[in-house]
Amino acid sequence: MEKAIALKNFSYQYPDGTKALSNINLSVEHHRRVALIGPNGAGKSTLLLAVPGFIKGDGQIFVDGIHVRKKNLKKIRSIIASCFENPEDQLFMPTLFDDVAFGPLNLGLSPEQVKKRVEDTLKKVGLSNMADKAPHHLSAGQKRAAAIATVLSMEPKIITLDEPDGNLDPRNRKNLTNLLMELTQTLIIATCNMDFAAEIAQRAILVDKGQIIADDDTEKIMKNSSLMNEHGLEVPKKFI
Ligand SMILES: Nc1ncnc2c1ncn2[C@@H]1O[C@H](COP(=O)(O)OP(=O)(O)OP(=O)(O)O)[C@@H](O)[C@H]1O
Ligand SMILES: [Mg+2]
Secondary structure, X not given: OOOOEEEEEEEEEOOOOOEXXXXXXXXXXXXXXXXXXXXXXXXXXXXXHHXXXXXOOEEEEEEOOEEOOHHHHHHXXXXXEEEOOOXXXXXXXXXXXXXXXXXXHHOOOOHHHHHHHHHHHHHHOOOHHHOOOOHHHOOHHHHHHHHHHHHHOOOOOEEEEEOOOOXXXXXXXXXXXXXXXXXXXXXXXEOOOHHHHHHHOXXXXXXXXXXEEEEEEHHHHHOOHHHHHHOOOOOOHHHO
């Protein structure tokens, strides 16, 4: 079976010359929950932008066995959906309902199916009573949940989430944890919150200065306090 994602000797340099990723090699099996951890500026978000082809670097990336390149992007984007670091990059319609409906409508679902998808998804993220609200009027935590809903409503095979726990209060973070744990899709989650990562991910990939430092079972990496400290991270409560 094809890997959910695979990167081969992938490097990326921003136009200003910043080398954000150097020679990344990794693959993720389907149906796994993987945390991408590392300090600020490590390259986590860059990696999550590169995988679905939002930025183009050197080396090769495959999503579900399909080479990420211009001619395949439409297909790729039907397989993998990304929840961006900044929720406002994801919310652009007049109402929350429209934003969450956007993906399913593009997938060609009927209006009834779309309505059901949107209602179910908004319920899952705790925003059922906000469907008619303008997304830019939501609170920061509500925007985060809304952005996650726009991705979940598409029911993609692979989901990347960049700091999905940002701005969430403890109850909503717990709800998000439970929600992500119930999903059977492949999840790749970038986060600086080690407690959150430790709850969700079976595997952790530690990135720093654009390189993969460690890639192993979450527990094995996170219990290594000297490794964690060396890269500006803390051992989560669960493993102390
Ligand atoms: N648009 C850009 N132009 C130039 N450099 C950038 C750009 N975006 C990010 N960088 C740089 O690339 C490197 C990796 O950034 P990236 O956003 O991937 O880090 P990150 O691991 O997601 O960090 P954080 O935890 O703060 O979100 C950093 O040195 C950053 O300054
Ligand atoms: Mg980031």
